[in-house]
Amino acid sequence: ASSCLAGLLAAAFLLQGCAGVQSALDPSGDEAERIGFLTWLLIVFSTVVFVAVLLTATVAIFGRERWRARLAGEKLVVGAGIIFPITALTLLLGYGFYLMSLGSPTARQHGLRIEVVGEQWWWRVTYVDETGRRTESANEIRLPVGRPVEVELTSADVIHSFWVPRLAGKLDMIPGRTNVLTLYPTKPGVSRGQCAEYCGGPHALMSFYVIAMPEDEFAIWLKREAGDAAPTDxxxxxxxxxxxxxxxxxxxxxxxxxxxxxxxxxxxxxxxxxxxxxxxxxxxxxxxxxxxxxxxxxxxxxxxxxxxxxxxxxxxxxxxxxxxxx
Ligand code: CUA
The missing domain is CATH 2.60.40.420 (Cupredoxins -  blue copper proteins)
Structure with missing residues (x-):
């Protein structure tokens, strides 16, 4: 019973990794959902192959003479050893390329654009709306749900990397160059992002939150954010x-x-x-x-x-x- 309990606890700990504001296994964005699906597909597929290999090895070592002779047959060696891996890996690779080619729906037509500059060790965030008005903020990004937004990434000093695992894959921020990432949240909520390229000193403390909110709420928020600070009482x-x-x-x-x-x-x-x-x-x-x-x-x-x-x-x-x- 105690080993059963230990197993359950271990499973609970492992499953912890599947939830939370920074988990790629708990996607809340278009690109992350595809990456998450591909991850699970690869995990399930490799688990099946792993178990099959273990069973075969067990039979080869401890099995009866008749079974072992069958395993040594040419057909099985060619089929399971050469043809199967080549076919399976090609199919998986092809599927991976297909997912990559889907990209994200074009964001440019929707007007809103966000510029994010990585600086040692924080994030400069500028919202540029359809009229070209710029609103500067920092260390937090707000996004409308159900609408793809182009995020232009660059750096003011060294190479950083912009990664919000629940929303999309990561993309480097390189001085003198602009990389464009589309963020497309599919549901409201809070995600956490982290600099994913060592950039010196407190690199580990270079994080931020992304808050996805319904489109009308976002519009109200952006209007407020663009305004001046409230008068001081x-x-x-x-x-x-x-x-x-x-x-x-x-x-x-x-x-x-x-x-x-x-x-x-x-x-x-x-x-x-x-x-x-x-x-x-x-x-x-x-x-x-x-x-x-x-x-x-x-x-x-x-x-x-x-x-x-x-x-x-x-x-x-x-x-x-x-x-x-x-
Ligand atoms: Cu910025 Cu690591």
Whole structure:
């Protein structure tokens, strides 16, 4: 009974890999669904072949004389040893090429385009709508469901790789070159993406979330996102003043204020994102405090210098101001 329980537990652990926000086996996008199907097809096929080979080997070693003689027959050797593998592998390869050739429905006609630039160690995200209006954001991508969107990938420094396993295959981000990937979510939900090419230092902490939402909700969201930050009320005036006067604005932009830095992530609506520091931290006031004070410890080598100049009270004011930017 205990071995049975252990088996069940092992199966449960393995099946864990089939779910979750970053699992290629739990697709929620057009291309990922095809990749997922091909993966299962290959797993089932190789399992059948593996079991057949094991059975044959068992018979060859322990079987009766009569069975062993049959296994040594020329027909079986030629059929199962040469013709079968060649035919089966050719068919699978052909099917793989066929799936690849399907590509994704053309996205260009739908107007929306998203530019994503990989930077050490975060993602610059710019939405370009049908009128050509550009809206900059960072470290999170929102997409309309049921509509293919072209994502133009490039890099500002070294080679990164853009991979959202639940939506599509991965594609490298190469400096001086633009690679185009079509993302086509088939259902609403949250997926996680990860930089998939070692790019130095905190490469492992270069992640992001992709949120697929119904088309009408997406349109409303994009309109909001394109707008300026909400005017600051009295409670957050101190935090805002600290932000604008202590150097934050040299690297970060907040639309609707004098902060126009372009070196770091745009923070116009940072409080509305799911995560901070490229999916390194949850997004709440304590996380902002930790990040500003101790970013080099949380994400070693990241480009934001540590700010030890702030008192605890100032940090809280600053964090509360940023958290309110929604
Ligand atoms: Cu960017 Cu690894």
């Amino acid at each position: 009295q409670d957050h005036a101190t935090g805002r003043a600290l932000f604008l006067s202590t150097g934050c604005a040299a690297c970060h932009a907040i639309r609707g204020t004098n902060a126009r830095g372009t070196i770091g992530p745009d923070l116009t609506h940072v409080g509305a994102r799911r995560s901070l520091a490229a999916a390194t931290l949850e997004n709440d006031v304590p996380a902002f405090v930790r990040w500003i004070r101790d970013g080099q410890h949380l994400k070693p080598e990241n480009r934001m210098p540590p700010y030890e100049i702030f008192t605890d009270d100032e940090l809280r004011q600053l964090a509360t101001y940023l958290d309110e930017l929604r």
